[in-house]
Amino acid sequence: MVRTPSCEKSELKKGTWTPEEDRKLMAYITRYGCWNWRQLPRFAGLARCGKSCRLRWMNYLRPNIKRGNYTREEEDTIIRLHEKLGNRWSIIASHLPGRTDNEIKNHWHTNLKKRFRKNEVTLTKSIDSGSNQDRDTFQNDDSVTSDHTTATTNENLLKDQDDFDFVDAYTETVNENIWTETYMDDISYAPIEIMQNIVNGSSQGSDTTETLNACALSPQSFSSESLVKENDHFAFLEATQPTSENFWTEPYVVDLSHVPNELLAPLATESDDYFSPLYDADLWNQSNLHDSQNSFFQ
DNA sequence: AATCCCTACAACCGCGGGTTT
């Protein structure tokens, strides 16, 4: 099967994400959701491949990410599950709310693997010497205790060195349940303007349309938007665009100055603009979204 | 002060599975 070129064969940017790129990605996903990772970077004004955007969002930017040092309970869980499941990091991560598979994998390779092996050796020795010590007793090993002392100290360092002030700005005014509330990405988003077209009755009947209608009409999809309006928690958006009364209905404006020209589709006229200033008729015609949803745009 | 080495972790890459056309 022929695969499409990945980002390494294109002109797309690689490497460390800048705060500005983070802002753009957060701004776009917060407003529109991740309806198609492959298409998303073009619409968000990012010169990145979809894969890179997905990774950045999933591992770093999305809500519910727990940062900082691991608790003893978390480490015990990782060790126990790894013993049982092997390198099934995504499954292990599902048992640790807020932790990503990538982060757990890194933590395993840099910390826990050595400690686990060390304890296995200790355990083998003690078994060989006739001890009744249970395998679980490795959790009480001195190295664990000392590491947790270190962890407490490092936590302060982490706070001092945190350069994600814009994320802090975003979270500071958010109510205390934001990290545990149902995340709006649980819904399969289409851009809000599409939803509005559907709700306004501009759609024609089809299976796809019915699905989108159901999605658009779900209490969750609207509650996400109204939640934002009411509580104005998204201060970080101010960095990329001005807020106003009509924020959620205004065209989404992003700075494209850094995006190579070849990556930019020609802008559509206002009358053609279904869901963003980045909308381009050719791009839309080529996209899967068009193929699956064109019936209600006709 | 400069250099080297090590550690931690962010990010990349290739692949396989599932879905759509």
Place this chain on the structure above:
DNA sequence: AAAACCCGCGGTTGTAGGGAT
């Protein structure tokens, strides 16, 4: 049926930062 596509996973790499020399 098969090509095309997207997503997610796990292995690996790149690099920044800190400590040792």
